[in-house]
Amino acid sequence: MSPAHSHAQPANAPLRRPVPQALLTALKIRFGVNCSTALVLREQHGRDESALAAPPPDAVVFAESTADVADAVRLASEHGVPVIPFGVGSSLEGHLLAVQGGISIDLSRMNQVLSVNAEDLTVTVQAGMTRKQVNEAVKDTGLFFPIDPGADATLGGMCATRASGTNAVRYGTMRENVLALEVVTANGEVIRTGTRARKSSAGYDLTRLMVGSEGTLGVITEVTIKLYPLPEAISAAVCSFPSIEAAMRTTIQTIQMGVPIARVELIDAHTVRMVNRHSKLTLREEPMLLMEFHGSPSSVKEQAQTVQEIATDLGGNAFEWATTPEERTRLWTARHNAYFAAIQSKPGCRAISTDTCVPISRLADCLLDSVAEADASGIPYFLVGHVGDGNFHFGYLIDPDIPQEREIAEQLNQQLVARALSMQGTCSGEHGVGLHKMDFLITEAGAGAIAMMRAIKHALDPQNIMNPGKIFKF
Secondary structure (H helix, E strand, O other): OOOOOOOOOOOOOOOOOOOOOOHHHHHHHHHHHEEEOHHHHHOOOOOOOOOOOOOOOOOEEEEHHHHHHHHHHHHHHHHOOEEEEEEOOOOOOOOOOOOOOOEEEEEOOOOOOEEHHHHHHHHEOOOOEHHHHHHHHHHHHHOOOOOOOOOOOOOOHHHHHHEEEEEEEOOOHHHHHHEEEEEEEOOOOOOEEEEEOOOOOOOOOOOHHOOOOOOOOEEEEEEEEOHHHHHHHEEEEEEOOOOHHHHHHHHHHHHHHOOOOOOEEEEOOHHHHHHHHOOOOOOOOOEEEEEEEEEEEEEEHHHHHHHHHHHHHHHOOEEEEEOOHHHHHHHHHHHHHHHHHOOOHOOOOOEEOOEEEHHHHHHHHHHHHHHHHHHHHOOOEEEEEEEEHEEEEEEEEEEEHHHHHHHHHHHHHHHHHHHHHHOOEEOOOOOOOOOHHHHHHHHHHHHHHHHHHHHHHHOOOOOOOOOOOOOOOO
């Protein structure tokens, strides 16, 4: 497997395309103060949470409507200039980097609820609305949106990367929970894909095509998603284990027995230590599973009892319950802050993140071999995982000014991906391909599948202006 883009400046990136002054003038006329070429704003829109870097976009347009997005794309198309959609900047694979220059379209102001259909368990929102804003807006209906990637990402960004997160083991990913989209295409046309109906056999499934396309086929402006009834009872628990293997065996047996657990997250001992310092907690500094059960009071009790018995048989101890909302929030906040806790544990560092996912039966093998490699490397790391669906993340903590550290981290990442693919897994369970995993995707999908993706891209975006340089080379 050839190295992924391992330099601070993406390797082999095409030359930046010049942005004509005529385009900047036209954008200023159309958008006024909502179009900026100020360096500070351009830099804010030219980086994400990855360890990759590139020069910033040439301008930023703050869209407030689908018409704004369509006009910005149409103007960019007339001049053959790239367009990069921007939500909140929480992506992890260089998705937002303007590797060929161009215009960043910020959709964060498009954050309105367009319709709530509680009787059908659906809601339609603008793409700049974040998942927390969605849940705040629908809480009075007794419904909620379960997809929780950790970051308070926008719905458009979550669609673009086919996000999932902590609840995916029970509720699925964005792929299963998006019913319909409104999309601005590469020539500025507005199309709609899907309906509010729960199924359809009408034509190509364009909704699924756009979900996971990472902004390379169009700009998502509206999203219709499924909602779910708030569980009657919710209970969370933490359980420490003598080894990562014991925690993994507990997870595998739980899933194979068909326990409908809502969340089951792995946190290794290194990460627990970092989280304790960052969040001022006193969790046992051992490998830990953080679990959550949803359902009726009796079903939650039954689920929890079954998992506790499995854990106890495998050496799990200190099974602690959190049944009040405040206790559960404290635990999940600590889990979601694991990334920031790790970054702060080594001032000035950046994290090379991994995102493999394997069949649940191969989870322990893949994870344990990867832990052994990481320990032998000497590179500090954190390890968390949505292990209920076979997805886990290493974060190798490197000094971006020491090339050798980056090289070691990228080598670990390559070995991990090769191992996952050999087990019929994937290089990306939820973060997407972006810049960082382009070479891995070739190995995973094969030349024929990449050629088909490239043909679709050519057909829908012949000028290659939609977030160019991502997923595969044009």
